Amino acid sequence: MTALLRVENLRIELATRLGVAPVIDDVSFELAAGETLSFVGESGCGKSMTALAIMGLLPDKVGRIAAGKILFNGEDMTQASDERLRSLRGNDISMIFQEPMTSLNPVFTIGEQIAEVLRRHKQMDKRDAWKRAAELLDAVRIPDATHRVGHYPHQLSGGQRQRVMIAMALACEPKVLIADEPTTALDVTIQAQIFDLLEDLRKDMGTAIIMITHDMGVVAEMADRMIVMYAGRKIEQGDVHTVLDHPRHPYTKGLIACVPHLVATLDEHRPPLTEVSGIVPGLQEFGKNECLFASRCDRVVERCLRERPTEQRFDKDQVSACWQANTL
Amino acid sequence: MSQEHTGQADGASSSVAHTGQTDPLTVHSKTKPVVDANVLLRVDNLRVRFPVKGGLFARKQWLNAVDDISFTIRRGETLALVGESGSGKTTAALAVAQLVKTYQGAIKLGDTDWLALSDEQLRVARARMQFIFQDPYSSLNPRLKAEDIVREPLESLQSVPRADHQGIVDRMFESVGLRAEQKKLFPHQFSGGQRQRIGIARALVTRPELIICDEPVSALDVAVQAQILNLLKQLQQDYGLTYLLISHDLGVVQHMCDSIAVMYMGKIVEHADRLSLFNNPLHPYTQALLSAVPSVDRELRQKRKRIVIQGDIPDALNLPSGCRFASRCPRVTDICRTTEPELKRHDVKQSAQSSGEHSVACHLVD
Numbered sequence: 001m002t003a004l005l006r007v008e009n010l011r012i013e014l015a016t017r018l019g020v021a022p023v024i025d026d027v028s029f030e031l032a033a034g035e036t037l038s039f040v041g042e043s044g045c046g047k048s049m050t051a052l053a054i055m056g057l058l059p060d061k062v063g064r065i066a067a068g069k070i071l072f073n074g075e076d077m078t079q080a081s082d083e084r085l086r087s088l089r090g091n092d093i094s095m096i097f098q099e100p101m102t103s104l105n106p107v108f109t110i111g112e113q114i115a116e117v118l119r120r121h122k123q124m125d126k127r128d129a130w131k132r133a134a135e136l137l138d139a140v141r142i143p144d145a146t147h148r149v150g151h152y153p154h155q156l157s158g159g160q161r162q163r164v165m166i167a168m169a170l171a172c173e174p175k176v177l178i179a180d181e182p183t184t185a186l187d188v189t190i191q192a193q194i195f196d197l198l199e200d201l202r203k204d205m206g207t208a209i210i211m212i213t214h215d216m217g218v219v220a221e222m223a224d225r226m227i228v229m230y231a232g233r234k235i236e237q238g239d240v241h242t243v244l245d246h247p248r249h250p251y252t253k254g255l256i257a258c259v260p261h262l263v264a265t266l267d268e269h270r271p272p273l274t275e276v277s278g279i280v281p282g283l284q285e286f287g288k289n290e291c292l293f294a295s296r297c298d299r300v301v302e303r304c305l306r307e308r309p310t311e312q313r314f315d316k317d318q319v320s321a322c323w324q325a326n327t328l
Numbered sequence: 329m330s331q332e333h334t335g336q337a338d339g340a341s342s343s344v345a346h347t348g349q350t351d352p353l354t355v356h357s358k359t360k361p362v363v364d365a366n367v368l369l370r371v372d373n374l375r376v377r378f379p380v381k382g383g384l385f386a387r388k389q390w391l392n393a394v395d396d397i398s399f400t401i402r403r404g405e406t407l408a409l410v411g412e413s414g415s416g417k418t419t420a421a422l423a424v425a426q427l428v429k430t431y432q433g434a435i436k437l438g439d440t441d442w443l444a445l446s447d448e449q450l451r452v453a454r455a456r457m458q459f460i461f462q463d464p465y466s467s468l469n470p471r472l473k474a475e476d477i478v479r480e481p482l483e484s485l486q487s488v489p490r491a492d493h494q495g496i497v498d499r500m501f502e503s504v505g506l507r508a509e510q511k512k513l514f515p516h517q518f519s520g521g522q523r524q525r526i527g528i529a530r531a532l533v534t535r536p537e538l539i540i541c542d543e544p545v546s547a548l549d550v551a552v553q554a555q556i557l558n559l560l561k562q563l564q565q566d567y568g569l570t571y572l573l574i575s576h577d578l579g580v581v582q583h584m585c586d587s588i589a590v591m592y593m594g595k596i597v598e599h600a601d602r603l604s605l606f607n608n609p610l611h612p613y614t615q616a617l618l619s620a621v622p623s624v625d626r627e628l629r630q631k632r633k634r635i636v637i638q639g640d641i642p643d644a645l646n647l648p649s650g651c652r653f654a655s656r657c658p659r660v661t662d663i664c665r666t667t668e669p670e671l672k673r674h675d676v677k678q679s680a681q682s683s684g685e686h687s688v689a690c691h692l693v694d
Contacts, residue, residue, distance in 0.1 A: 042549040157641075158413075187412035187576065189637050192620035196636055214550050217579075217622030220629065244624055256624060258554035260583030264627040266606045270583060272558045276551040279519050 003030035003071075004208055005054070005093075005176055010068035012046075012053055014283070015061075021283040022066070023049050025232040031176065034202065036209040038223035038240070040216065040255065044280045046232040047212045051178045054210075055095050056085040072176075091121045094169040095178040099185060100161035104153040110137070110164045111149035117171040136167040140197055159190035163197070170201060177201075178210045183218075195222060216256050220244055228252045231281055231292040234311075238318035248312075248320035248328050250297050251276070291323070299324055368570045369401045369424070369538055374433035376416075376423045380645060391644050393419040395594035396433075401538070406564070406571040408581040410617075411591035414641055417574050420591070421540050424572065425459055426450060437538060455485055458531035462543040464523035468515040475501070475511035478529045485534060500529040503566070505559060521552035525559070532563065542574045557583060578621050582606055590614045593644060593652040596671055600686040610674060610688040613637075613653050651691070663691050 012024035024046050031037050039047040052058050054070055056077060070077040072093065077085065097103045105113060114136055115129035124132065130149070137145035140163040153161055162182060169177055179198065183191035199222070202209055211222055219226050219240060226243055228236040228251065236249040247253040254276035278296040285292060291304040301323065309321045322328070376394040394416045401407045409417040422428045424435055426442065435442040437457060445453055458481070461467035468477055479497050482488050488496070501511060504525040515523055524544065531539055544560065545553040557580065563569060575581050581588060588605045590598040590613065598611040609615045616635040623629060637656045648654055654664040671689040 042551055188578070188620040189412065189616060191622075192634060192636050193638070195622075196634075215622065216624045220624045220626075221622035241626070244626075254551060258551050260557070260579045261625055262579055262582055262606070262618065262621050262623045262628060263625040264631050266582060266603055268603070272561065273554040273583065275554045275558060277555070279521065279549070279552065 002032070004033045004073065005031040006069075006071040007050075007054070008069040008071065010050070010053065010070065011066045012049055012058065012063055013066040014049075014063045016283055018284045022287040023063070023232045023283070024053065025287055026068075027229075027232075027234045028068075029227055029234065029237065031208050031210065033175065033208050034206045035225065036202065036211055036223045038211045038213060038219040038226040039229055040213060040219055040226060041229035042214060042255075042280050044231075045229040047229050048180055049232075050229070051095065051180050051210065051212055054176075054178065055089060055093060056080070057089075057095075087121070090117055090174070091172045092174055093176045093178065094172070094174040095180065096162070096165050096169050096182045098181040100158055100165055101185065103165055104161060106153050109150050109152055110156070111151075114149075114164070114168050114171055117168055121172045132171070133167075136171055137164070139170075140164070140167045141193070142167075159186055159193065162186060162190075162194060166194070166197065166201075170205075170207075173205055174207060176208050176210065178212070180212045181214070182211075184213075198222070216244070216259060217261065228255070232286050233292065233308075233321065234319075235293065235321045236319065238314075239316050242316045242318050248314060248318060248325045249293075249322045250299055250324075250328065251293050252320075253328070254296075291321075299328075366402045367400045368403045368438060369572065370434075370436040371400070371420075371424060372398045372434040374398070374420065374423060374435065375431045376419050376428055377431045389645055392594050393644075394423060397589075397591070397594075397596045399589050399596065399599065401570055401572060402586075403537070403570055404564070404568050405586040406573055406584055408573040408575060408585035408588045409591055410575060410578065410581055410588060412576065412617075412641070414593070414644070415591040416594040417591050418542055421542055421572060421574050425454075425457060425540055427459075452485070452487075455481070455487075455534035456536050457538045457540070458534060458536040460524075460527050460531050460539060460541045460544050463547050464520055464527055465547070467527055468523055470515050472514070473511065474506070474513050474515070474518070474526050477515070477526055478533055481530060481534050496533060497529075500533050503532065503563065504529045505555075519552075520548050521555055524548060524556050528556075528559065528563070532567065535567070536569070538570045538572065540572045540574070543576070544573075545580060546575070546577060553580070560584070578618060579623075590617070593641060593647070595652060595689065596687075597653065597690070598686075598688045599671065600688075604686045608686075610686070610693045611653075611690050612657050612659050612692070616658070651689075659692055661692065667691070 008028050010024055010027045011022055013020045014023045027050065039050065041047050053065060058064065065078050111130055111133045114133035118124045118129040118132055134146045134149045137149055142148050142160055142163055183194050198209060201207055213219060223240050225238065226240050227234055228249065230251050236243060236247065236252045243252060244256060247256060254274060257274035258276055260273060276296055281292055289308050290306060291309050294300045294304040303323050309323045311319050311321050312325045313319055374394055374397050375392060377390045377392045380389045380391050397420060399407060409420060411417045419428060423430050430443060440453060475497050478500055479493055482493050482496065501508060506522065506525055545556050548556060564571060573584055585602055587601045589596045590611065592613050598614045609618055616637045619632050619635045635658060637658065642648060642655050650665040650667055651669055654660050657664065669689045669691045671687050674686045674688050674693060
């Protein structure tokens with residue numbers, strides 16, 4: 001497998017009032033062409049930060065890449081100039097954000113906003129770009145696209161706006177698409193439409209997708225491989241079915257068990273949900289040489305408080321950062 | 329049984345006058361009320377409408393956010409209202425709590441005719457029916473200490489002697505899993521899950537019979553959701569509470585409820601007990617809704633066919649003449665486009681698993 005995107009020992013530091021905190025702490029992973037990789041975890045675990053770093057969109061002066069490499073087709077993006085990043089963004093790597101309500105500019109028509117991407121990256125003239133924008137809207141299944149291209153964001157429903165965001169992200173046929181909780185603001189039936197759309201685009205264009213989510217169901221449904229993040233660290237990684245069937249980290253286990261799922265045949269049996277007590281630690285805890293999940297873990301041993309767990313490898317490329325991964 | 333209420337949904341507006349005597353729309357309950365001492369909440373033919381501004385000279389239009397729905401909840405049980413945004417589930421709950429005005433219909437809590445109460449009577453009666461809100465960040469007063477937030481409903485009650493307040497508040501803190509020293513803290517010093525616990529303590533402090541939970545966990549992180557859901561179930565057992573649960577998360581609904589009403593554009597399209605609805609959904613909309621939920625259960629993913637319904641919800645101001653779901657329904661037929669289906673009781677062979685009624689509003693199901 002040749003990696004399209006390779007992240008090596010990435011460390012991102014955020015300047016807070018309490019000092020510098022590593023919000024991403026020594027994270028490495030690879031993404032192959034045409035595959036879907038999912039990042040899961042609670043809020044504040046560094047999922048979105050990883051995405052922003054890949055896009056080169058870390059908040060100025062607050063966040064910085066302190067160590068590590070982000071290699072896209074062999075080119076280190078952490079060393080790239082702003083201009084080079086601008087041309088990569090949108091062209092080769094693009095992103096769909098969580099909030100379709102606020103990510104579009106309300107004073108421009110959706111056609112203009114899509115066309116801008118094309119004019120900028122593909123040097124299309126105004127007329128061609130407009131025409132292509134209508135085609136893209138049609139491709140993301142917005143009905144009556146040639147007419148709707150002249151509409152403003154407020155004239156569209158939430159699902160349609162998210163489809164416009166996808167059309168925009170796909171305008172230049174990127175090789176990597178990062179979707180940051182693309183459907184959390186949407187109803188399930190609309191979510192299903194968006195997922196079908198992403199799946200089709202992946203098949204047709206071979207786009208690799210990084211899907212950020214907190215919903216294990218979405219992971220099971222959409223992704224090939226998954227990475228579980230906790231407090232800025234990668235704590236488990238592997239093939240989706242392997243990890244869901246046999247999680248090797250107590251946190252992954254908790255995340256799967258704490259959610260009431262729909263199952264094939266429901267019966268009267270309804271035991272209380274498994275709880276993961278407590279909450280994600282504050283930023284001041286990040287970076288300590290210990291397992292940051294220890295305070296919430298029911299299998300904690302003395303070593304967890306003394307030493308950060310190293311990554312342990314298992315069959316089918318499953319990786320777990322837990323001292324007790326063997327016994328799980 | 330049913331009563332007419334003047335069109336107050338718009339507050340001050342009097343341009344469309346409805347009076348109990350003259351309005352031809354007075355609805356008589358279609359279903360004869362079954363006397364069941366176990367029923368705590370009974371809602372009959374509830375209608376809530378909002379005025380929509382047209383142009384300067386345009387006729388005022390009304391949007392029926394909740395359109396003729398009826399349901400009951402038995403003591404100690406949980407009814408879930410599910411549906412997509414805009415289906416009217418929250419408006420129905422707000423109407424039950426009289427936080428929006430009812431246009432037509434009847435609401436009875438126990439033996440109390442909820443809509444006949446005067447403002448002052450309602451204020452006192454609210455002790456029996458409390459609300460847990462979705463957003464624990466905006467539903468707590470930031471200037472009050474946690475214990476004062478929990479105490480506030482007691483103070484407005486006046487029926488509980490002041491000397492007892494502290495003891496009740498202390499017990500509530502314990503019941504919802506907060507530590508005693510946290511009583512003196514302000515909302516911003518709590519995490520989202522802890523804030524929701526404060527909201528639950530506030531709802532419980534008047535010892536209500538019915539608690540309306542409007543998306544009680546959707547603003548919380550997944551791991552924290554489990555803590556709150558377990559707490560709600562525990563409290564239901566301990567205090568014999570009855571819940572009206574509003575949620576879009578069918579996994580949560582599956583875990584929490586005894587029966588479910590599925591709403592679409594202001595109407596209940598299917599209403600059944602938990603096992604019947606999840607194991608044998610009859611309405612095409614319910615089937616599509618259930619099939620769209622991503623699940624970790626591999627057997628379910630392999631077994632089911634994803635029914636993707638196209639398009640968005642139709643314009644609520646220009647409702648189609650037939651079934652409201654017809655424009656998106658994968659099984660639509662001619663009659664669906666002309667005649668609106670009624671919610672009818674569907675007699676399934678009572679399997680060992682299902683109990684209770686199964687009603688559905690669809691021409692294709694009989």
